Amino acid sequence: MVQRKDKKTNKWLFDISDGVNPVTNERNRIIRRGFRTKQDALKAEELYIATHCNKAISSKSITFDMLYEMMKQTDITEEKKESYIKSQEYSYNKHFKKYFEKANISKLTHSDMIVFRDVLLKKGLSNNTVNKQMILLKKLMNVAVKKQCIAENPCHNIKKLIQKAPVIDFWTVDEFKQFLTLFKEEEEAYRLIFLIAFSTGMRIGEILALTWKDIDLEDESIHVTKTLIRGTKFRSSSPKTDSSVRRIAIQTSLVRTLTKWKENQQQLLAPYFKDTEDLQIFQYVPSFINYDNVRRKYNNICKRDSTLKQIRIHDLRHSHVAFLIHNEEKEFVIKERLGHSTIKITYDIYGHLYPSKQKEVSSKLNNLF
Structure with missing residues (x-):
């Protein structure tokens, strides 16, 4: 060497x-x-x-960056989803890289792992998010064990933090209409992103991966087959689960909006592209719209009206479900629109939004005696 x-x-x-x-x-x-x-x-x-x-690798020379690269190489060899690998990369760079930059891996202890977990909690991360980071940490330390740099994984016997039932926040139709009034004319592409989110319940990654080939304007439907991969290029992978591949019916008013936007997009991008069919449907400049663009735009728009209820982008998915439940839509239809693998998942997340049937049951019993 x-x-x-x-x-x-x-x-x-x-x-x-x-x-x-x-x-x-x-x-x-x-x-x-x-x-x-x-x-x-x-x-x-x-x-x-x-x-x-x-x-063989010396326990003194091995770094966390090496552990990460070896883990990544294994995931690629095992043909893990590219979106999964990118998600791990995002987490590693955000929470691990700098923190463990100078770490002596051979001397890390169970207590050091607990201290790291406490640091994540102090950042304001939810118990669920912290648990996910600790799973990644355990996976990284398993690489060190396999390479015989350490004898035992210091993450062993660290119990998961208790996960509280998530609070489902959502906008009513009136609140969403209030949000739509805040957009400027030149922000139509972003307005369309959030309109699709509220109208379909699609995940933001699924929305950002859409091309015109996924939109059937005549059938008035969207075919969900992929999700956007984080990065500098417009690339996608298969969605979260097999059941996430689905066809969602959309309202005629949204079809009209999409049709008009498609014409506008062709004019805007004519100097750069001959054909827009394979482009992201929201693209209005040579570069596509990514996750960070959407997050920044969303936060900026919400600040324009202090009376608007503050919710997350993902809560637009919940808002769609709340609208469907309010309009007494069947549970199976909701499951299909969201791409849940089982009806149990739908009930576990949204069961509390359904109106109680207790009074109805007691009234029926009352009529029997």
């Missing part, structure tokens, strides 16, 4: 040997160039060995 300067570029490279190829009987030589410093080349070399070579 060597780190040296490249005479041609004056930048650092690493040069390692990974045994001998049994077919050619030649040395497996790996060279990677373009590092600014010797330390950068050394770190890259250690990461490459950890993720690609069948060599």
